[in-house]
Amino acid sequence: MADTIALMLSQSGGPPFHSVGYVNHAIGPILTRNGWDVRSFEPPRNDLGEEAMLPYGLAGQLTRFDADAPPHIALFDATGTAARSPARGWARHNAVLYHGLAYGAGAWIANPAVDLHLANSPYLADVLRSLFAFPNWRQRRVLNPRGLMRTKSIRLPLPSVEYPDGHPGFAHGADLPPALLRELDSGATVWGHALQPGKQDWLATLSILYWLNELRTAPLPPIRLFVSEHSLTEDVRRGLDAMLAPAGRSCADYFVRVPHLSQAALFRLMRGCRFGLAYNRFPEPFGFYVLESVHQGCPVYTNGVGNNRHLLPAEHGINVYENFDMVEDAGGQRDPVAWRGVAERILRDLGQGDVVRVQCERGASVIKSTWNLDNFENDLTEVLRDLDGAMEPQIDFDAMRVRLGSVVRGVDAATGRCLSDYAHCRLVPEAMEAVVRLQGRLCRELQAGEMERVEREFGLFVSGVLTVAED
DSSP states (O other), X not given: OTTEEEEEOOOOOSSSOOHHHHHHHHHHHHHHHTTOEEEEOOOOOOSSSHHHHSOHHHHHHHHHHTTSOOOSEEEEETTGGGTSXXXXXXXXXXXXXXXXXXXXXXXXXXXXXXXEEEESSHHHHHHHHHHHTOEETTTTEESOXXXXXXXXXXXXXXXXXXXXXXXXXXXXXXXOOHHHHHHHHXXXXXXXXXXXXXXXXXXXXXXXXXHHHHHOOTTSOOEEEEEEXXXXXXXXXXXXXXXXXXXXXXXXXXXXXXXXXXHHHHHHHHHHOSEEEEOBSSOOSSOHHHHHHHHTTOOEEEOOTGGGGTSSOTTXXXXXXXXXXXXXXXXXXXXXXXXXXHHHHHHHHHTOHHHHHHHHHHHHHHHHHHSSHXXXXXXXXXXXXXXXXXXXXXXXXXXXXXXXXXXEEEEETTTTEEEESSOOEEOOHHHHHHHHHHTTOBGGGSOHXXXXXHHHHHOTTTTTSEEEEOO
């Protein structure tokens, strides 16, 4: 049937939602409103765990799902490809929506049966293109030419735009304890937040809090940070306390552990904080957390990992501060002094609250006009309707050029230090010379044997430092 779409999407079972579940939950009603006959795949229950080892339930669900005529489009997310890989014959078109790249890469990265790769941000679309464009110098081709030409991005809906005080579907989690609320409003402490579980660069986060308190002057009170109890585990705490012991400090001087909060409680906490930190190791594919903070009037300071550096213009509430001293030295060590500048920037902004407030208001205006359900609906329906008219991709490998990879945040040619979403590194002088020499070169100018030698020695493409791209 020409108007049938099969949804192979992971779900939160919500409400209550998480961010992926919130987005996926909106897709079915949007498509139904726009005239599609929607069939949604329901994964089998696995209460006792047997299904994980013997997937009879999955076999039954897929068989029942296939009982009707083949759909016009099958829309997967990356997790959904674990239930069924996109393939020709089951649906006329296959599309994959990417909330990130952590799942199912083998099902999509080189799969020519995927007709549309749909990223949740322009940044993630660029990363996908760089993966699909991985060069095969000997055969003069890229890994997935169809994927390279069939990658687009859409604007996701941000829950706080729909419900500024917290979406009722995000009710799972604790409320703020009354004692914490009183402390938050007392003025006895300047509070910040960094509540993304498991994402922090702990040396960066600790160094910033250390310098904030060493550099602050009266009458500014002590500065502390709310962190997730799932991140600041006992093992992490012991390691950080050992680092702080020579200075006579401990984690208790800087951090307050917080359980997972309902969205309403999280937003209330953000409104009571003066700043947020996102000095993270995890490359954000989108950036819900930092956008939510700015939308609540609380600025965020970040190393810009992933899409965080692309979300808003300068002076709109997201402040990207990073330097090459944050890269490990030759001995694998990092100097906490590298983050002193972040603390100085935060302290300066704490002294000009009205300026920061206006910046966050500008950011909130951009957020509301960009990441809303109407734009999501328009973007999603447009790209799906365009599938039938999409031209067959034509890639001229030799006309492509070598570029810095989309995951690279900066390269210091003098020292070889490279800031990257994939992994910070120090390029040896010969590798740095190759990066400088190859940038901007047409692929037709580069011989297979020489490029394979460079890649064997330095791994510039496999580490994401370099990519090839169309002009």
